[in-house]
Amino acid sequence: MNQGIISIRYAKALMMVGVDNQCLDELKVDMELLGNTIKENPLFRQVVDNPVIKPPQKRKVMTELLGKRIHPLTLNFVNLIVRNRRELLLADVARNFIDLYERSKSIKRAHVVSATAMDDSSKHQLQRHLNVLFKANVQMSADTNPNLIGGFILCVGDRQYDASMSSALERMRKTLNV
DSSP, rough: OOHHHHHHHHHHHHHHHHHHOOOOOHHEEEEEEEHHHHOHHHHHHHHOOOOSOOOOHHHHHHHHHHHHSHHHHHHHHHHHHHTTTTTGGHHHHHHHHHHHHHHHHEEEEEEEEESSSHHHHHHHHHHHHHHHTTTTTEEEEEEEEEGGOEEEEEEEETTEEOHHHHHHHHHHHHHHHE
16 A cells, blocks of 8 residues: 555544544644654654564653653554554654644645845735735745845745746746857
8 A cells, every 4th residue: 555645544543533632733743743853863763764673662762752742642643653563654644644734724834035034024924915815824934045146936835936036037048048
């Protein structure tokens, strides 16, 4: 069976448990923590990925590392995944859960890269426009890249709007065949 489908099924199951127990927000925070821990901690990732370490040992490590930091339902869920020998899917399950959570709360993520740093007023104004445009609660992050020369690149979900000077100059160069 496709591992993407499996991770989505686990994420949906956790969503249902979170809704039933009215702790969806807590589970989302836990899934962010789990996903970030797997991504940023190579030692933790080695324990998760190592097929030599038996599931009971992995569950013990998970309980010791995460037990006091995450909701008991999340810990039980992680232990279930480990017991079913699907621990390689933990990062995907966490990512899929966060995606499902954001869809259920009408949250969209936006990322803007500009040539110079945006002031808070500009960020808030852009965020308000995006909230209206996408009819959602847009959570925006911003970075700078001086190579853009001027303008910005905005990514919202799978959409990208490139209003940078460097891209405009590149399009002009291609048009002129220079």
